[in-house]
Amino acid sequence: MPERDTILTINVVEPGLVRAVQLHSEAMGRELKGLVLVNAAYADYPARPRDETGLFQELVVDFDDPDAVQKALKPYTDRLLCVTCRYEEALQPFAKVIPFLPYLFTPSSAALQWSTEKPLMRDRLRNYDESLVPQYQYVEEHDLVNIDTWVQKFNFPVIVKPSGLAKALLVSRCENQEELKQTLEHTFKLIHHAYQREHYPGKPSVLVEDMMQGRMYSVDAYVSHDGEITCLPPVQVITGHMLGMQGFYGHHGLLPGDSTPEEVEGAYEASRAAIRALNLSSTTTHIEMFLTPQGWKIIELAARIGGHRDLMYRKAYGIEHFYNDLAVRMGQQPTVNYDPIAHTAFMNLYADEEGYIEAIEGLDEARQLPSVVYLKQHAGVGDLALFSSNGGDQVIDGVLSHKDPEQLRSDIAKIEALIKIHCKPAQLQEYDGVI
Numbered sequence: 001m002p003e004r005d006t007i008l009t010i011n012v013v014e015p016g017l018v019r020a021v022q023l024h025s026e027a028m029g030r031e032l033k034g035l036v037l038v039n040a041a042y043a044d045y046p047a048r049p050r051d052e053t054g055l056f057q058e059l060v061v062d063f064d065d066p067d068a069v070q071k072a073l074k075p076y077t078d079r080l081l082c083v084t085c086r087y088e089e090a091l092q093p094f095a096k097v098i099p100f101l102p103y104l105f106t107p108s109s110a111a112l113q114w115s116t117e118k119p120l121m122r123d124r125l126r127n128y129d130e131s132l133v134p135q136y137q138y139v140e141e142h143d144l145v146n147i148d149t150w151v152q153k154f155n156f157p158v159i160v161k162p163s164g165l166a167k168a169l170l171v172s173r174c175e176n177q178e179e180l181k182q183t184l185e186h187t188f189k190l191i192h193h194a195y196q197r198e199h200y201p202g203k204p205s206v207l208v209e210d211m212m213q214g215r216m217y218s219v220d221a222y223v224s225h226d227g228e229i230t231c232l233p234p235v236q237v238i239t240g241h242m243l244g245m246q247g248f249y250g251h252h253g254l255l256p257g258d259s260t261p262e263e264v265e266g267a268y269e270a271s272r273a274a275i276r277a278l279n280l281s282s283t284t285t286h287i288e289m290f291l292t293p294q295g296w297k298i299i300e301l302a303a304r305i306g307g308h309r310d311l312m313y314r315k316a317y318g319i320e321h322f323y324n325d326l327a328v329r330m331g332q333q334p335t336v337n338y339d340p341i342a343h344t345a346f347m348n349l350y351a352d353e354e355g356y357i358e359a360i361e362g363l364d365e366a367r368q369l370p371s372v373v374y375l376k377q378h379a380g381v382g383d384l385a386l387f388s389s390n391g392g393d394q395v396i397d398g399v400l401s402h403k404d405p406e407q408l409r410s411d412i413a414k415i416e417a418l419i420k421i422h423c424k425p426a427q428l429q430e431y432d433g434v435i
Contacts, residue, residue, distance in 0.1 A: 006033045006076055007326060008083040008104075010097065011042050011090040013051035016310040020322035021055060035076060039063045039093045063093045066100075073100050080104055082329035086304055091116045105225040105282035105329055107303055114278045115285075115303045118163040118207050121278065125298055128277030132270060132298045136209035138163065141188045144181070151177055154210060159248075160184060162191055163205045169194055171248040172389045173211060173241070180208065194391040212299070214292035216242075217257060219271045220306050220313070220321070222328045225282045229275055230334050231268040232313060232321075234259055235306075237288070240350070240388070247388035252347045252412055253308075255316045256340050263291060270296035278303075284325040308346035308399055311373065315401035316344040343405040345371075345412060348394040351385035355423035362418035363396065371400035371411035385423050395421050 007021050013036050025032045034056030042048065043060045050058075061072040073080075083104050085094040095109040107115075114120045119138040126133050137150050160183050161171045170187050174180040184206065191204040216237040222230045236257025240247045259267065271287045278301060286306035288299040305325055313319040317337045324334035351357070357379060367375050375398035379385060386392025396419065402408045 002078055003030075004079055004081040005030065006035050006079045006081055008035045008037060008076070008080050008101075009056070010083070010085045010094045011036070011038055012049040012087055013056045014049050014086060014310075014322075016322040017084070017086070018051055018053055018055055020320065020326050023320060023323050024326055032081065033057070035059065035080075037061060037069075037072065037097060039090075042090075042093075063096045066096075069097060070100050073097075077103070082326055084325055084329055088116065088302055088304065091303055105331055107280050107283045111279045111281070112303055115280065115301055118161070118300060119205070121300065122207065122209075124279075125274060125277045129273055131295060132273060132277070134210040134212055134297055136207050138205065139184065139208055140203075140205045144184055144188075147177070147181055147184070151180065151208075154208070156180075157211045158208050159211045160187055161207050161209075162187070162194070163207055169388055169391050169393075170206075173248075184208075190391050197391075212290040212292055212297050214290040214297075215259075216288070216290050216299070217259065217267055218253070218286060218288045218306055218309075219267055220309050221271050221275065221285050221287065222324055222334045223275055223280050223283055223285060224328055224333075225331055227276075227281060229272045230336055231271050232309075232319065232336065233257075233317065233338060233340075234264060234267050235309070235312065245350070245352075247350065249348055249350070249388040249394070250346070252345050253312075254408075255312050255344045259291075266296050267291070270298060274298045274301045282329055284321075284328065308397070311399050312344045312346060312401075315342055315373065315399070316340050342401050342403050343408045344399065344401040345408055347375075347396075347398050347400065347412065347415060349396040349415075349419060349421070350387060350392065350394055351421040351423050353423050353425060354386050354390065354392070355384070355426040357381050357383050357385050357395070357421060358424050359420075359422045360395070361420040361422070366415045366418045369400075369411040369414055371402040371408045372415075373399045373401050375415070384426075385421060 021032050021034055036056045036058050038060045040060055040062040059072050061068050091112050095112040098106050098109050114124050122133050122136050157173050157175050172183045174183050195204050217234040219234050220232045234257050236254045237250045238252050240249050240251045274287055275285055280303055283303045284305050286302045290297045310321040313321045318341055327334050377396050379395045385395055
């Protein structure tokens with residue numbers, strides 16, 4: 001049998017993954033290779049992160065054709081060392097590939113489905129421990145006619161969120177039944193395009209749930225093939241809504257956060273319970289949660305590394321997140337440090353007003369601030385800038401890091417003051433890119 005030397009990933013390759021494969025090659029004293037299996041429906045997506053180093057070979061296949069998947073993977077069956085998956089929209093396609101990876105440690109296809117479809121996730125969490133989740137209702141478009149019946153169980157305000165999308169897309173707050181009805185009608189006008197744009201494979205649907213009050217955090221955790229769970233330090237998340245802005249996206253997050261040791265242990269306990277409720281194994285998980293007056297509540301759990309977390313954990317704790325992700329999928333122990341070496345943050349910036357971008361000011365000056373690791377621009381002049389509640393993506397995102405927490409917080413405030421996204425106002429009629 002040939003030596004197992006190939007790392008498989010699904011749809012995308014990020015620089016952090018390339019770095020991790022190179023580090024494992026050094027640790028093992030032998031050269032490892034990469035293979036990315038790309039769903040044919042996603043292959044032409046222009047923003048798909050690709051490997052520019054040549055380490056990863058690319059195979060394009062129709063994931064809905066089991067015969068094609070089997071034939072594509074046949075030459076690699078005895079060479080694959082482990083498989084990973086990074087992006088939310090790739091997890092359900094990953095589930096279709098798992099039956100053809102019989103000799104690797106993987107989560108089950110069912111566990112991946114439970115972790116990507118929020119209604120199923122809520123069902124599993126409630127069944128395991130009902131204290132983990134708020135009250136909720138699954139809604140499809142045809143259910144709108146019955147709103148007067150099922151809405152009676154809620155105490156307003158409530159949150160409306162798509163059952164499958166990430167990045168707080170189309171997440172809205174409703175203060176009363178009439179506003180809820182209007183929001184649901186608006187959401188279902190936009191949701192089909194959002195699913196198509198994000199290449200999300202699920203059926204467009206939403207959850208309505210009690211709005212949680214408290215402080216928001218996220219925890220990434222490693223889960224071994226035999227159920228050992230290793231949690232990383234919590235990231236404190238400040239949403240746009242908390243700052244009086246439009247949307248529930250993470251405006252910025254701080255690592256280390258402001259939680260006490262007792263609160264950290266509570267976050268870990270809730271994270272472990274959520275992971276076990278979904279029967280996940282052989283994966284990294286990203287758990288978002290609220291610390292409420294009633295205790296820890298789970299917002300959602302994803303079977304992947306969280307956004308920005310690879311660089312944040314490396315800068316703040318010296319943790320090689322992608323390296324550990326591969327390690328647990330190989331059956332190895334992750335290497336974790338809990339003593340911070342710096343303070344780190346992520347930022348996501350949206351326009352203050354929706355419309356076509358006319359100019360972006362202050363970005364070059366902001367990039368010169370002492371804490372800035374990078375600030376990346378995702379949209380430019382002529383592009384349509386939308387709030388996350390209308391399905392829009394961030395215009396700029398980035399990571400900051402500094403040994404002095406006051407310098408870090410100062411630079412976050414300076415970025416807010418320096419960067420101005422000027423838009424030509426436009427009335428949004430429908431979400432198809434046409435105003």
